[in-house]
Amino acid sequence: FRLMSKLNVKKGAYLTSLLHALKYPSASVNGVLLGHRNKGETIKVEKAVPLLHSHIALAPMMDAAFSLVEEYCKKESLKVVGYYHANATHDQNKFSGAISPSMAVAKRIADRIYETEKETDKAAECCVMIVDNKELEQLATQLEISTKSGAATDMGKYSGVTLHVKNSGGTWQQLDPASNQGLVEGVDDGSAQAELLSLIAMGAYQSLTDFDNHIDDPTRGWLTTSVVA
């Protein structure tokens, strides 16, 4: 008997968010998560859409991006189901309790997304995926070990991200992957992490296009295309 998990993240969405963070190691990056949500059921994250890597705290480009994301969702019958964020600095990874200024920005955006969705759908549920830089460091160490010695590792333990949903009290609560509450496809057996490694080796993160990139050069595909399958 297994408890139904609250959240399920497709491998592609997970990989996209990490590649985005890796493309801009010295900046905070963020994006929106699209998928399906039905009241009482698992939130399914199908796709991660990279948004900004500069001036994340400012509203206009976020508003513009969201206007286009809304049109896209209408076309593809998807819903906005969450937000992802990676901080520029190493230490600030907590999303609840006493949070740092940069995480406060993330929380404000996540809350705003949640409230906007609630306006049109009272039963809306949203999640947040935080790229945890310390976890990522652990993952990097594991990947290094596995590349050098090929030995079975604890890789399945480290995804490099933490997942959060709003609890009944209205605060963001971290999900525990160990009890199947929040799952990222392909992480437990290490296959997602292995794919991440090969994407990095190919330099795939350089060809990832976020909204900022697309505005600077509209010939670059964004939203309707993806660098990750």
Next chain:
Amino acid sequence: ESMAAELEGLEAVLARSKNDAPTMQSILNHIRVNRIRRPDLVLKCAVPLLSRGWLGNAQWDIREQLLLAALDLHKFDLAEEQFNMLFIRFPNSMRVRNLEGMKLEAQATSTGIPPEQRGQYLQDAMGIYDDIVAEDPCSVTARKRKVAALRMRGSEEALKEAVINMNEYLNIYPTDSDAWKELAELYLEQQQLENARKALEEVVMLQPVSYLVHLKLAEVLYSLDEYAVARKYYAQSLELNPRKNPRAALGMVLCTTAIEKGKKTKGDATNTQLFDLSRQMVLDRYAALKPTDAGSGVGGLVRAWLGA
């Protein structure tokens, strides 16, 4: 954009020429002058160049550049090597002391070191900057490094201290617009939009014909829900650069839309004109795309959004 393209061109030339010294030197110059962050490229060019040994005095700039790139890539042995050579050659140099501070800052972030060690590295780095400032109160580099180091820590206290330090610097150098911009960034990180606005207003005074600065201020004003004032700055930015200013065009569309929605502000003829103008700019930008361009899919969404 053109910078990235030029860099790509040079990379291709480097690949073809295989360790051609003048090419490597021009790539390094390009990166240094344009402040591009490509430590991988710097390594590729600087290491073979330096190993040839006939650079004479030109080597020192390159060694400095290589040191910083090595720090970025966490190649600390390589960094230490370059630092030692620089220190032996310039034992009394403030510039080299600043580099030592940066080296310590970088080492503080290396993988797997215990928190106490981390704290120690950072403290030592700050100590060096404080020493330099004590010796030379007008020091530009050390003061700026202090702010950068504090910003990197990212905690509430560190950011507050960074602001204090930046303001101290600006008391000495009130016409340094880069510093005002950095101050604005520090405020934005703490979501202090009003303070960021004030800092950017200083930048506008110092750089009155910069379309980017007007744009930046417009974005902060928009974020403060001050649509009427934001509109002025968006308009100014577009006047200064009407052709390649997509963020201002998008911002103007959003701004005029918000004004139209406002109960007290709707029905203004100027507003409608500005909306139409900027809307057309956005649509034109996507109309110019070829169907084979990967981004043309977004064009359809833009037209749906703007009702075209």
